[in-house]
Amino acid sequence: MxxxxxxxxxxxxxxxxxxxxxxxxxxxxxxxxxxxxxxxxLNLPARPSPIRRDAEPRPAPAPRAPRPIPAARVAPPAMLRPASMAPQPAPVVAVAPPPVVRPFPAARPRLGSRSCCWPIGEPGTAGFRFCGAEPMSGKPYCTEHAALAYVKPRDRREDAA
Missing domain, CATH: 1.10.10 (Arc Repressor Mutant, subunit A)
Known part of the structure; x- marks a missing residue:
């Protein structure tokens, strides 16, 4: 403009x-x-904020009194403690037990490079396993699972139609 x-x-x-x-x-x-x-x-004067439309400023909040500290946490100053008074042991604080760590189910033998890695079942359930059949040369899956995993783009278009 x-x-x-x-x-x-x-x-x-x-x-x-x-x-x-x-x-x-x-x-x-x-x-x-x-x-x-x-x-x-043009250095025109600033506009009043559209958010705060009230002309008179709000009063400042009244200062709050500090929160009292429980007596069990405050130790008396050393110079006010009588010389005959021995230091008291620290109060016993209840601590929550550590969380229970459940180990994973017994480790299954790792699949070698000569077995199909196709997952069967839901991971984390007792029935979960890998196919384990003989894989195709240069592929991690057997012939059946490789056919599912490696789909040519033109095959996808034909399936969608």
Whole structure:
């Protein structure tokens, strides 16, 4: 946009009337951001916040009294302690027992490079296992599972139709 002298005067007048930047933009047929940018470059006074519309400021919150510290946690200062008084043992604090760690089921033998790695069943259940059949040359799966795993793109389009 070319800011002509008339457009700048109109912007200043609408700004002085207290219109929002969006309203000024609508009235002038320009974007709100164009209004904000030009107002900034002209050093026009800042707009009041649209969020806080009340004229009088809110009173400052009253200061709160500090929270009392339980007596069991506060030790008396050393210089106020009588010399005959021996240091008291620390109070016993109940500690939650550590969480029970359940071991994983007995480890199954790892599949060698010469067995099909196709998972069968739901992992974490007792019936979960791998196929274990003889894999195809250079593939991790047997012939049956390789046919499921390696699908040519043209085969997918034919299946979708």
């Amino acid at each position: 070319d800011w002509t002298a008339e457009a700048i005067e109109r912007l200043k007048a609408l700004w002085a009337e207290g219109h929002s930047t969006a309203e000024i933009g609508r009235r002038m047929g320009i974007s709100k951001n164009a209004v904000v940018g030009k107002a900034h470059r």
